[in-house]
Amino acid sequence: MxxxxxxxxxxxxxxxxxxxxxxxxxxxxxxxxxxxxxxxxxxxxxxxxxxxxxxxxxxxxxxxxxxxxxxxNVSEETTIQGYADDILSNVCNTHHGSVIGQFIEDAKLSTSDIEELIKLLEEKSLAAPEAVSCECVPGQCECHLVNE
Ligand SMILES: [Zn+2]
CATH class of the missing domain: 1.10.10.10 (Winged helix-like DNA-binding domain superfamily/Winged helix DNA-binding domain)
Known part of the structure; x- marks a missing residue:
């Protein structure tokens, strides 16, 4: 890629x-x-x-x-993607779901936006692992406390 x-x-x-x-x-x-x-x-x-x-x-x-x-030179969509990557890369993988949940709670969404999101989630769920693995630097999230 x-x-x-x-x-x-x-x-x-x-x-x-x-x-x-x-x-x-x-x-x-x-x-x-x-x-x-x-x-x-x-x-x-x-x-x-x-x-x-x-x-x-x-x-x-x-x-x-x-x-x-x-x-x-850069489309708005491209910067939105950068924005989202930025936020997610600064949060432990195990918390991505709750970050997105917070976005959804705060967002102004139309019924068609919601239909799109449901479709996206259904596609995601086909390939989703049972648990997401943490890729943080040890000591930068609490995951290591649970595993020790
Ligand atoms: Zn982590």
Whole structure:
């Protein structure tokens, strides 16, 4: 399986990316107009965040006349996957079920979302082990206490 480096974006950077994803291509002026009020950020803060995203190659930049046009190099779906991987990789395998349970409790879900989730779980259950094994560094979770 091909391994792709996880895409790390901060919550602040995500605010910028949401504007780009929603508009396909934008100028920094448009990003500033949309976020200045919502986030109470200064123009310079927004420009710094845009610069950081360009450095990380998450934002693509193209000069048109005197303006820079920004577009996304990375889809929203890809970063959501990175987000989820990030959370799960920081929790013991034996607790993944309860993390997901918490997400489900907190999530706003439509009936069709729920149907999709049920289908996914049914597929998962066909190949699921009876117990998940811990792969933590010993001492970073409580599993070793049970096994000793
Ligand atoms: Zn563990």
């Amino acid at each position: 091909e391994t792709v480096a996880p895409i790390q974006i901060s919550e602040a950077e995500r605010e910028i990316m949401r504007v780009v994803w929603a508009n396909l291509s934008v100028t920094s002026r448009e990003i500033i107009d949309i976020l200045e009020d919502k986030m109470d950020w200064k123009e310079s803060t927004i420009k710094t965040l845009i610069g950081r995203l360009v450095d990380k190659n998450i934002l693509n930049t193209k000069k048109e006349g005197r303006k820079f046009i920004y577009s996304a």
